Amino acid sequence: MTSPLSQRAHNVVGSANSLMWDIMRNPWCPTSKPDGYVNVGVAENALMHDYLLNYMNTQLTLPAKYLTYNDGAIGAERLRCAMAAFLNKHLHPVKPLTSNDLLVTNGVSSAIEHISWAFTDPGEGILLGRPYYGTFIPDMSVRPGAVVIPVAFGECDPFSVDAVECYERALLAFQATTGRKVRALMLCHPHNPLGRCYPKETMVQLMRLCQKYQVHLISDEIYALSVWKNTIDLGTPVPFESALSIDTAGVIDPGLVHLLWGMSKDFGANGIRLGVIISQSNPVLLEAIKGVSLYTYSSSISEHLAAIVLEDDDFTTRYIQLNRQKLAESYAFAATYLKDHGIEYAAGANAAFFLWVNLGKKYRELHPEETANLGDEISDKVMQLLLQRKVFLASGFLFGSEKSGWFRIVFTHPREYLEEALRRIVLALGDL
Structure with a gap:
């Protein structure tokens, strides 16, 4: 049967059911959903949610x-x-x-x-x-x-x-x-x-x-x-x-x-x-x-x-100042954790929510015989291991990385959530 869809529609069939959306519908919670996904792959900043909501909920009338x-x-x-x-x-x-x-x-x-x-x-x-x-x-x-x-x-x-x-x-x-x-x-x-x-x-x-x-x-x-x-x-x-x-x-x-x-x-x-x-x-x-x-x-x-x-003006000034402080603290925690576990990252960031990390290199170091013949496939291998541990990162492949093995970690999460994500990443690499 001939499809009634246009060619441009066919080109994007399946994207609405991508892995990312499936993961977002199944979020981890330590008490109510311990088997859910820890998601540090989507660019969201949750560090200031309580502060912003407290303000909005006292200001909004329609x-x-x-x-x-x-x-x-x-x-x-x-x-x-x-x-x-x-x-x-x-x-x-x-x-x-x-x-x-x-x-x-x-x-x-x-x-x-x-x-x-x-x-x-x-x-x-x-x-x-x-x-x-x-x-x-x-x-x-x-x-x-x-x-x-x-x-x-x-x-x-x-x-x-x-x-x-x-x-x-x-x-x-x-x-x-x-x-x-x-x-x-x-x-x-x-x-x-x-x-x-x-x-x-x-x-x-x-x-x-x-x-x-x-x-x-x-x-x-x-x-x-x-x-x-x-x-x-x-x-x-x-x-x-x-x-x-x-x-x-x-x-x-x-x-x-x-x-x-x-x-x-x-x-x-x-x-x-x-x-x-x-x-x-x-x-x-x-x-x-x-x-x-x-x-x-x-x-x-x-x-x-x-x-x-x-x-x-008073609120936005306070908000931006506190947000910058929390961003710096959260980056420092995540970067220190990666350093302590010997995971390379692109140093020198001072903006946005990201750590650009070389998980492929770390996996090769830990599993030299298994990865001896792996080229660019190292990114797919690491991604499979991460998903098995129910932690989601953005693959550098989808970000046009010129080198394989790189991933993006979003560090703008509450400390407990971020620490759980980093722990699962290390577990996935086989370092624990």
């Missing part, structure tokens, strides 16, 4: 307006004003944001899809450095039809000025082999999964590259305020500086610079489902996205709740 369509699909004027004021304070843009520079979506994934749709025709390219946040790929390609071009760096530091040449080579190779244009360069700044910030000089050179080829620079700054002090690793991590804080005069047409932000990470509230596209000098872009904004219409209740939070 006028009837928030049971209506509110101000429309691009975000309520009140929320966009609150976001603009909040981000002006924390991102230090050269040109202050106004509500007219912002378009609200029901999450940053929706914002990414909008941007991809607006900048590319099907088959055109978007540059993305490796390793990358794995969901960038479907966000930019499944429905918009863009081709994501993974940029390899080899032994070059992906945050260095030298890495800009890698982006240029990838751009030229794609255009030469396909005859199609590269339309955008996507950055995750601070970075997921490496937990580092791009230096200003690298950002400037990436802007120059984008200007040279008339490519849009998209800076996803969803972790902008989740920057913390690393007390464990040697060296001085690069501080965060927003793309909006860089003077573009003589560097790049400001109409090519765009920013994404949301409530999911910096406020540990993925479930609020609010993101924002910021473009200060490209009104045609925002007008185009307004035309399809109906499909990413955010909840009026979520908008009301976010506005309450963002308008309270």
Whole structure:
């Protein structure tokens, strides 16, 4: 029988029943569900949930307006004003944001899809450095039809000025082999999964590259305020500086610079489902996205709740300060645990929720005879062992890792939960 589905629908059949969603429906609890999964593979910050909920539950009242369509699909004027004021304070843009520079979506994934749709025709390219946040790929390609071009760096530091040449080579190779244009360069700044910030000089050179080829620079700054002090690793991590804080005069047409932000990470509230596209000098872009904004219409209740939070300057100041302290403490605990068990990780992080860890190397050390003939399959082997121990991590394979055996651990969990996850990881490797 001929399938009634389109080819693009067939291409994603099964993704809704992926392993991750199955694991999220079966969470571990030491008392009620000891046989559930310990999940340190999904980028959620639970460290501040109690603090945030205590505030929200004393502030939220709902006028009837928030049971209506509110101000429309691009975000309520009140929320966009609150976001603009909040981000002006924390991102230090050269040109202050106004509500007219912002378009609200029901999450940053929706914002990414909008941007991809607006900048590319099907088959055109978007540059993305490796390793990358794995969901960038479907966000930019499944429905918009863009081709994501993974940029390899080899032994070059992906945050260095030298890495800009890698982006240029990838751009030229794609255009030469396909005859199609590269339309955008996507950055995750601070970075997921490496937990580092791009230096200003690298950002400037990436802007120059984008200007040279008339490519849009998209800076996803969803972790902008989740920057913390690393007390464990040697060296001085690069501080965060927003793309909006860089003077573009003589560097790049400001109409090519765009920013994404949301409530999911910096406020540990993925479930609020609010993101924002910021473009200060490209009104045609925002007008185009307004035309399809109906499909990413955010909840009026979520908008009301976010506005309450963002308008309270005293609360957000305390929240960010305490969140940074907890992030630093949780990272230090997890990094020390890994060091104590001889597990390599990418040192020098100072932002976001992640440890990039080389579990494959540790497994080879513990099982040299078994792994002597294992190449890239080491990642699959370790993942199987982790799942047998009911602990879920994100595989570096899905994040475009250039080397096998690497995984991403999310450390932003209460201590008991994180310790259980790390214990199971060590057990899975056979070190206990």
